[in-house]
Amino acid sequence: MKCPNCHAPLDKEDVFCPECGNRVEMQKKSGLAAVIISLLVLAVIIAGITIWLLAGKQDASKSNSKTTLDTQTSDDKRDTYEAENKEESELESEKDKEEKVPEESLDLPDNTAEEDYVIPQSNSKYLTDLDVQGKTAQELNYAKNEIYARHGRRFDSPELQNYFNSKSWYTGKYDAKDFDANYSASLLSDMEKKNAEFLKDKEYELAPSGYQLDQ
Missing domain, CATH: 3.30.160 (Double Stranded RNA Binding Domain)
Known part of the structure; x- marks a missing residue:
């Protein structure tokens, strides 16, 4: 310094x-x-x-x-995506199970067995000659009236009434005349009406006078 x-x-x-x-x-x-x-x-x-x-x-x-x-x-x-996918898979699985139910069981009221009917699908498909092949005039008559019986029609014929009373699915609600006059037009589908006419024609082809009830 x-x-x-x-x-x-x-x-x-x-x-x-x-x-x-x-x-x-x-x-x-x-x-x-x-x-x-x-x-x-x-x-x-x-x-x-x-x-x-x-x-x-x-x-x-x-x-x-x-x-x-x-x-x-x-x-x-x-986690949300996996949960949604799991739920969708379960729904699809349930849907597949429902689709696998036989068509016959869906067509029958109350899951009634086929053998309780002459023609089980008469209310769910248009009938053809194949559906009535081998049927007798009596069976065709019963099948025709079976269409009405599904809707609760009672019958003047003891033979028919006793026959349908033996079926677990049948419940008679309407007198024959009352049903024909007031309910048949509204309760029967167009398919059922055409099938009833078809069965009647086939019955009369086998028996010109039709099947004779209560004989």
Whole structure:
């Protein structure tokens, strides 16, 4: 360290220059100020680094939280998708079971067995010659009246009435004349009406006068 006036060497403890007597106290203060400023700059740098590190940790924490949330959301969506697929599969399975039910059982009221009918499908399909092949005039007469009996018609013929009374599916509701006059048109479908006419024609082909009841 030198005197700013005469440039003579100075010791750290010198307040006055030993050569020219100039005060050097201000220079020492200036040096102290420089040290203080350096320390402040260093403190600012350290604080900046600390803030930067903390910010980095917060960003990493947020990133981890977002990743965890996205993973949970993805898992929830997958679980929901699997649950929906399982429900759809169960519904399809139930539907397949229903479709596998034999058509005959759907056509018969109260799931009555086929043998309780002369022609089980006379109310669900248009009959053909194949359906009546091998039938007698009596069977054709019973099959024709079977169409009416399904709807609760009673019969004046004891033979017919006793025959249908023996069937588990039959319930007589209407007198013959009352049914023919007031209910047959509304209760019978067009298919049943045509099948009744078809069976009547086939009966009369076998017996010109038709099957004679109560003989």
